[in-house]
Amino acid sequence: MPGLLLPLLLADLLLACLGYKPKRPHPDIPVLFLDIDNTLYHPNSGISFLMGRNIDCYFRKHLTHMTDLERNRLHSQYFMEYGLSVRGLILHHQVDPYDFEREVDSCLPLEHLIFPDERLRRMLLHCKGPRLWAFTNAGLYHASRVLHILGIQDLIEGITWCDYGAPENEWTCKPDPKSFEKAMKEAGQPDPSKCFLVDDSPKNCTAAMTLDWAGSIYVMHDKERDQGVGTAQIRSIYDLPRALPQFWVGSKTET
Template identity: 45%
Template sequence: MTVGGLDSAPGERIFFFDIDNCLYSPELCVHLLIKERIYEFGRGIGMDAATVVETCTSYYKDYGLTVRGLINHHGVDVAAFNDKVDGSLPLESVIKPDPALREMILSIKTRRWAFTNAGFEHASRVLKCLQVDDLFEGITYCDYAEPDFPCKPERRAYEKAMKESGAKDVRLCYFADDSASNVEAATEFGWTSVLVSKQPPVASKAADLHIKTIHDLPLVLPQLFT
């Protein structure tokens, strides 16, 4: 697996898959484990214990990722954040191999690329836990050490994914994500988007298509599986 530098042949379709809460169920509550560790990290760097939750929540809303706010306002050490937050998560005991997911991804007749707001190590661990890490050509991820790194739903994050994957034509790009805002941005960018959520889209422009779980992808895009 690579993290960029590929080139796509003209007319070649590519499917971008989000990872967290998309390839596995949000009912596993990994996002809650992440939040707990972020709050603990915040308290550890001296943030007010009484307002750390409110502050971290505001950073997430303002910057797309809490870690971006922590970097901008607290000058956090990225290596320490990775170690104490992502690195401390018990992913291997929470996320189990998913044979049905593997079969579905294997059967799609497009190039396959992972596209996440997580860091590389976290994304790689999740894919390995699911036993699908060998099915993707590469990962577009957030490099926390990069100044002002882009993240979904910013347009430059989608541009980065196209550049790293070598995709040339937005009309040949497909995308699945559990976040309505991320999917809406992809739709506006020109990709064919799929919202993966048990809740229906709140706005008609949020997604081209909607499924409850990623396993249902063949039901809404059968042309990619034949």
């Protein structure tokens, strides 16, 4: 237990130092849950490519007895089974979760891949009504770095993030319903009819709809339109006011 307690305490300290101070929950105020990676910035940034390369390197480093084909199959299997491949490595190969985070996520040169986004910031500043909350499958450090670089960290009230080292009975990530329940609890909004998700993953958007969230906005970028995904579909995060006009009433936003 002490080994798990320290990372959690450090996470709380980091959130406080970064300025994430949740307001007093109000059940009448909706919450707009924003995914981070490939949602708040375009996938062609190169972050996903480098992260995938780091994961492949990590598999090769720790599963030396396997062929590349076997490792690739296992990578896909763990991703499908657990939502994140790192969970399979932790459960079946005794990998240190924080070592994985350090070698895969934390070492990414984000400052050379994404940049302050004034257009995104102005759009979120004009959002009226809901509280803004980040909801990601990434670790806390990576998520905080992205929000800081984009220049919107002060607009985000809090982060529901994935603790790679959580005990098995507490482990969860999107699209697991428990992950959505965790986000609602942390954001202080127990009513799904007051919850809205913005995400680039069809599975996550579908999960939100299954849980009766009020809105599930699929950010599809360059992917083919799929009428069965989400309550609305947009090409980029900048189109969000079109999908949720009730939160931008009277605001002039760029299109």
